Amino acid sequence: MLEVKDLKAAYGQHPALTGVSLRVDPGEIVVILGANGAGKSTLLKAVSGICEGKVEGTVRLAGTDLLGMPPNRIVEEGLALVPEGRGVFPDLTVAENLSLGAYTPRAREEEAGSLDRVLRLFPKLGERRGQVVRTMSGGEQQMVAIGRAMMSNPVYLTLDEPSLGLSPLLCKELFQSLVTVKDAGIGVLLVEQNARQSLAIADRAYLLENGQIVHEGKAAELRNDPAVQAAYLGGAQSAGLPPTAASPARQPAPAAAQAPSPAERPAPPRPSGPSPDEIAVSALASLASPPPRAPAPPTAPAASAPAPRPQKAEPPRKSAPPPSNPPRSLPDGLPGGLSLSDLVAEASAASRARYGGASPPPPPSPATTRPVASYTVPALDTAALTGASHDRLNAILTEIETAAAQARAWRPDPARKTGR
Ligand SMILES: Nc1ncnc2c1ncn2[C@@H]1O[C@H](COP(=O)(O)OP(=O)(O)OP(=O)(O)O)[C@@H](O)[C@H]1O
Numbered sequence: 001m002l003e004v005k006d007l008k009a010a011y012g013q014h015p016a017l018t019g020v021s022l023r024v025d026p027g028e029i030v031v032i033l034g035a036n037g038a039g040k041s042t043l044l045k046a047v048s049g050i051c052e053g054k055v056e057g058t059v060r061l062a063g064t065d066l067l068g069m070p071p072n073r074i075v076e077e078g079l080a081l082v083p084e085g086r087g088v089f090p091d092l093t094v095a096e097n098l099s100l101g102a103y104t105p106r107a108r109e110e111e112a113g114s115l116d117r118v119l120r121l122f123p124k125l126g127e128r129r130g131q132v133v134r135t136m137s138g139g140e141q142q143m144v145a146i147g148r149a150m151m152s153n154p155v156y157l158t159l160d161e162p163s164l165g166l167s168p169l170l171c172k173e174l175f176q177s178l179v180t181v182k183d184a185g186i187g188v189l190l191v192e193q194n195a196r197q198s199l200a201i202a203d204r205a206y207l208l209e210n211g212q213i214v215h216e217g218k219a220a221e222l223r224n225d226p227a228v229q230a231a232y233l234g235g236a237q238s239a240g241l242p243p244t245a246a247s248p249a250r251q252p253a254p255a256a257a258q259a260p261s262p263a264e265r266p267a268p269p270r271p272s273g274p275s276p277d278e279i280a281v282s283a284l285a286s287l288a289s290p291p292p293r294a295p296a297p298p299t300a301p302a303a304s305a306p307a308p309r310p311q312k313a314e315p316p317r318k319s320a321p322p323p324s325n326p327p328r329s330l331p332d333g334l335p336g337g338l339s340l341s342d343l344v345a346e347a348s349a350a351s352r353a354r355y356g357g358a359s360p361p362p363p364p365s366p367a368t369t370r371p372v373a374s375y376t377v378p379a380l381d382t383a384a385l386t387g388a389s390h391d392r393l394n395a396i397l398t399e400i401e402t403a404a405a406q407a408r409a410w411r412p413d414p415a416r417k418t419g420r
Pocket residue numbers: 011014015016034035036037038039040041042043052053
């Protein structure tokens with residue numbers, strides 16, 4: 001039997017354990033539950049002879065007093081520790097780590113048998129013998145740590161939070177492997193924060209608070225104890241809720257501090273002005289309808305009603321605007337960015353250039369600022385005009401040219417009297 005009586009430990013003036021008593025029988029799993037800082041690690045270190053603080057009391061294994069023994073002697077007596085954080089050699093292989101576990105004379109004598117037992121417990125370690133431990137998963141590394149401790153051929157195995165950092169599935173595997181260790185007749189002293197799973201595999205449990213045992217009992221009884229449920233199991237069972245991963249560090253939040261669920265949360269005050277939905281609807285509506293057209297200027301040139309121009313100032317052009325130019329907003333706008341009035345002016349100028357004549361130049365288009373004096377006949381890109389627009393343009397050109405020819409051919413009839 002592993003027996004601890006009135007164990008005290010202090011780091012300087014700080015007492016970490018103030019008189020702890022417990023026992024572990026062969027082939028039994030005993031779990032120590034406690035919140036952060038309760039003294040769990042100090043207890044295991046004090047039992048294993050590696051506590052940095054001052055330790056007093058009694059630790060006996062099969063009647064032999066362990067307190068004051070060097071750690072390697074304690075291992076030789078049959079007590080092995082799997083420390084928090086595993087303590088494996090990450091750059092060594094699985095086989096090398098296991099071999100280092102059998103460093104005591106007694107363990108070395110039985111190394112082959114111990115290895116056989118470890119590989120039966122953890123077949124995966126056999127498959128991965130040559131793998132460097134650093135490259136293994138957290139759960140696998142934890143197996144290596146337990147396997148290495150088992151290589152010392154212990155009678156009692158102590159473990160400090162072995163489930164720390166493991167996924168729920170790996171936790172389950174780990175606790176199951178501890179049952180296998182127990183079934184091999186080894187006593188297990190387990191420090192855990194995972195109360196639910198550790199109580200599920202444990203025979204007995206102790207509750208440690210502020211360096212002292214406040215409660216002990218059979219694991220099955222503690223699992224149903226309302227006080228234990230509230231402190232270590234999240235109070236889920238007592239509330240009739242499905243069980244969740246329990247942690248003693250997790251205390252149920254006071255009702256007032258609990259945030260309401262999104263469904264219960266009151267809607268935030270609505271800002272004044274249109275809502276995002278309204279803005280989206282109006283934006284979609286404006287996209288669907290054509291842009292507003294500018295008011296129609298009079299057909300005749302009128303300086304007071306200039307057509308809207310693009311904001312960007314354009315350099316004077318010597319040719320007609322290419323079709324890619326932004327369309328002007330004239331009521332008679334044609335495809336290709338031209339307007340009917342522009343076309344009339346340009347056709348008239350073309351007629352003058354071809355046939356000569358002294359008729360005054362056409363007034364500038366309201367849609368253009370090009371000075372008439374420097375106006376050159378634009379090369380109309382009729383290819384850009386299609387279908388009806390093209391025909392319409394040709395008709396206008398023909399009409400204008402016919403009118404010009406008639407004007408040139410006109411001679412006053414001397415025989416005709418006007419009667420004025
Ligand atoms: N080496 C140390 N030097 C000084 N104080 C220490 C030392 N180790 C632990 N303590 C203190 O002793 C108390 C118990 O620590 P211990 O690590 O044993 O608690 P624990 O229950 O294992 O906590 P945890 O679950 O967080 O690991 C704590 O107040 C801690 O700050």
